[in-house]
Amino acid sequence: MLEINDLHAGIGDREILRGITLKVNAGEVHAVMGPNGSGKSTLAQVLAGNPSYQVTKGTVTYNGQNLLELDPEVRAQNGIFLAFQYPVEIPGVSNAYFLRSAYNEIRKAQGMEEVDPLEFLDLVEEKLKLVDMDQAMLSRSVNQGFSGGEKKRNEIFQMAVLSPRLAILDETDSGLDIDALRIVAQGVNTLRSPENATIVVTHYQRLLNYIIPDFVHVISNGRIVKSGGKELALELEEKGYDWLQDAGAGAAA
């Protein structure tokens, strides 16, 4: 589904990703872990097409297409979804209007008919339950005045509604208490299927107690310095990142 090959990217002159190579198949869950500043969030942003980042080298192929050529909205229309680490507040636009616009844009791109507000309401009702959110949330402005937990649940709610093929969760666990974490993980697990893939970007292992990954990758200094199965996450929990960071620094030299 996704093939990243020797990806280099950064902001301005600052290179953050220094040669990421990663392959994700349908049905798989990949965890990308690493210390702060290692580049794991940059990877998520670059995959979603944030124009603040420039790709300087390497390729990303998504279902046979050159992903890097696509505008962010086209990536989304093709099934890529990024759950933001810091969801953006948009005062003045209701959650319902925002999400229905997104849903309809994606449907339009796929040659399907748009849905009207009432149909949409029916459609989202069960997804709200999935993340334990109240319907009143739909009429509130996008993320405005939401608590940290509400914002993250709203991301998973959007993901549930838009049903992407490749979901990228960027530090969705940060700032969540254990109950919220469980709700978020439950949402993600419900959406798992053999056709979809998920990349979970996280600093801590604890989310991976609930979302069990097939593969774990450790990024340090802009490169994947170690890959393994789910047990690698536990090892990191125990030993920290220090023992791997040396490897990253060495590789960069």
Add this chain to the structure above:
Amino acid sequence: MTDIATRKVSRDNAAVAKNGGGPLATRVMGPIESYRADFQRQPAAPDWLQALRTRGMARFEALGFPTTKNEDWHFTSVAPIAEQIFRAAMTSKTGVSSEGSTAGMVARADLQRFTFGQPAWHSLVFVNGEFSENLSSYAGLGDKVRVSSLGKAIRSGVGRPERHLGKIAAFESHAFTALNTAFIRDGAFVELQPDAVVDLPIHLIFVSEGEGEAISHPRNLIVAAQNSRASIIESYISIRDSCYFTNAVTEISLGEGARLDHYKIQRESEKSFHVGTTQIRQSRDSQLHSFSFAVGGSLARTNIYTSLDGDGATCTLNGLYLADGVQHIDNQTSIEHIAPNCPSHEVYKGVLDGRSHGVFNGKVYVHPEAQKTDGKQSNNNLLLSPTARVDTKPQLEIFADDVKCTHGATVGRLDEMAMFYLNSRGIGSETARTLLTYAFAADVLETIELEPVKSELERMVLARFADSGTG
């Protein structure tokens, strides 16, 4: 139509009019002289009005058109207005008022899209400044409410408009108000008797349809006696994309405890010029809720001036201006806190695209006696293109010591993170831009209590920038 109608001012004073009468070539008339000639050509009026017009004309001639050296016009050059000769309705071929003939060119159906989908609302329609009985409908207002054309009231003396006319709007110091005063002829006259409550809004529609450079000077008078209540909308519209000049003045007197919701909807042709002044005097405990929406005109200026004369009077002045292309849209407000214990709230927002230029100038004067004043003012602007420009000047002058006043202004661009957030959800840049623009304007639109007006303005915001690019 006379030859004046299509003639631009020659910059060469020695230029000779080709069709000048006889062997002595006539010099081309300058704009001010042309106004003088039109002024003298007006049909006779009652003595009081004749006197008022004469004072207006004298002030206009003394003041002349404002230049950018005038602090109130620093960011707005009125040269395109000052250098052009406009055809007064008075100077049509017959030399008499063209009543009936111009109104005949506008049909009810033409106005439909400007009436907020509310055919039941009371409406007074003016075509090129002149009242059209045929297009208007205002039955069932009750006996405490008198609504008529000002022209009719002047002729009949009913309601004695002379008690208020020219006493609220400061024509001594404002050239355009003086010019309007020199040409007072028609407009709306709304009188609310004590305790009168008008349930349905009264919509005053000023439609310009003329071809050629026509000028109109609508003059409105709204007198709301104590504890009366009404919603009045003034719409300035055109049904053709033509060049003309609307120079409007509205005078409003609010009695004790009266409440007026006043909407000014300026959606003139983008080739036109609009200068409009609304000036209000507020007695004790009166409430003014003003909303000014400006989207039309190549050069447009709206002044909303209120004076809080009585203890406990309150005013809310909100506004939204949307400009695109090479439009210049200027908004000036003034709140005079004369009496103590008066709250005033003001939020103006502007969205500027293309090479447009927006101006906001908001003055709040707190006089020495106006203790316990609570004044809040803000102006926020969104620039959608790198070539759009805005000048904002909130001014706070406080001469009392026990007051609470805040003001602020911002100029910003679309939030890139918000753009990316929307894009990342599949929403293309055009739609995202429209959505964020709408969101920017949403909170000020939210203050509009008349639901049909609110939804129409929301629709206009969404439509306004939907088709424009990022450049």
